[in-house]
Amino acid sequence: MQLTQEWDKTFAKSDKVDHKKITFTNRYGITLAGDLYQPKNASAKLAAIVVCGPFGAVKEQASGLYAQTMAERGFVTLAFDASYTGESSGEPRNVASPDINTEDVSAAVDALGLQPSVDRERIGVIGICGWGGMALNAVALDKRVKAVVASTMYDMTRVMSKGYNDSVTLEQRTRGLEQLSAQRWVDAENGAPAYQPPYNELRGGEAQFMVDYHDYYSTTRGHHPRAVNSGNSWTITTPLSFMNMPILTYIAEISPRPVLFIHGESAHSRYFSETAYAAAAQPKELMIIPEASHTDLYDRVDVIPFDKLTTFFTQYLATAARAA
Structure with missing residues (x-):
């Protein structure tokens, strides 16, 4: 692993926080690279937040912006690259798995809880876009996390297996799986995976x-x-591990810990948050941002409700501390 030391983020560096790169290892032995943000001159142990996503992004993009901003507001935060992507390890490159990526979130909780500046009884998670679904799945499993936010959320297992708005028919699904299965022969013969066309x-x-x-x-x-x-x-074969894996099956088991869904009114993906909200148990909240699109919640600091995020985590991580 070679970690870039210069500031190469898509957002300006804040003079209100301290930043450093860290590495940590998940349960599968993959070493992950992260950016740790801490409020300057903090003395007491602080509440902390893992930030992850979007799916296919790196920590220098939206997750880093969220993490730095929440550090400005008094939290220790960690944005990281998923296994097989960015500066994290794992071969082949650019492959995803709902299981491994869910584990990545809990590994980031491990890493935050080992920081001397962090109160490990006061850790929350923010998942953005496709990592909103991963975050919800991880928190349903990982009872150490006391509160979770899913911002402009995608359920990647749902969209890959059923298409947008669940429009894929059984015939189309079968044909897609036949093509992915045939691709395995090609990859096996070549000894390496083939890749999809360039994104976007x-x-x-x-x-x-x-x-x-x-x-x-x-x-x-x-x-x-x-x-x-x-x-x-x-x-090309990345969708295979998502096709039979509905990651939000146990979303109700996040309760009694709170979950906040944030989505744009005009986002094509809004239905993901609405159906996940319906399946979640109390305490839960769905916040719809007027006129906002899906990507407005990536980096539009005048649209992302950072005041709401601050209030949410201040309230519920403080409550977690008292309960502990």
């Missing part, structure tokens, strides 16, 4: 949300050379 290149006629993705990942606004979504690609 526009050819004309795309849906508005694809144009929005391009505007974030492929322009100076949010492009980062290590991000899968910034002109790189996943392996």
